[in-house]
Amino acid sequence: MKKYIGVIAFALCFSTLVLVAPKSFAQNAAGISKAEAISQQLNLTPQQKVKILPILREEAPKVAAIKNDNSLGKIQKMQQIRAIHQQTDPQMKAILSPEQYQKLQAIRQQTIREAMQTRHG
Numbered sequence: 001m002k003k004y005i006g007v008i009a010f011a012l013c014f015s016t017l018v019l020v021a022p023k024s025f026a027q028n029a030a031g032i033s034k035a036e037a038i039s040q041q042l043n044l045t046p047q048q049k050v051k052i053l054p055i056l057r058e059e060a061p062k063v064a065a066i067k068n069d070n071s072l073g074k075i076q077k078m079q080q081i082r083a084i085h086q087q088t089d090p091q092m093k094a095i096l097s098p099e100q101y102q103k104l105q106a107i108r109q110q111t112i113r114e115a116m117q118t119r120h121g
Helices: 002-041 046-067 074-095 098-117
Strands: none
Touching: 002 046, 002 098, 046 074, 046 098, 074 098
């Protein structure tokens, strides 16, 4: 009897992990693919990719969380996304060419517009 209880407890714990894992993996994968897409749009050199991708990969899930937060209003989403961008802006500007930086700003503005279009409440 104790053996069956142990097996059942293990199965419940394992199934909980299986149910939780795909969501976090999917969120991480979305952040990575978004970062890759931006790096392609900016036409980064291999040296720039090595420096920029970690920054974008760290930034992407934060921005996605804000975009998907239905408790935030449009203005709050815009302000929070801009705050994230301002934190990484000096690093990005130092790595990118002026043309690439300008293109990054346009991509970021589009991200803010998309976040503001997401309905809340």
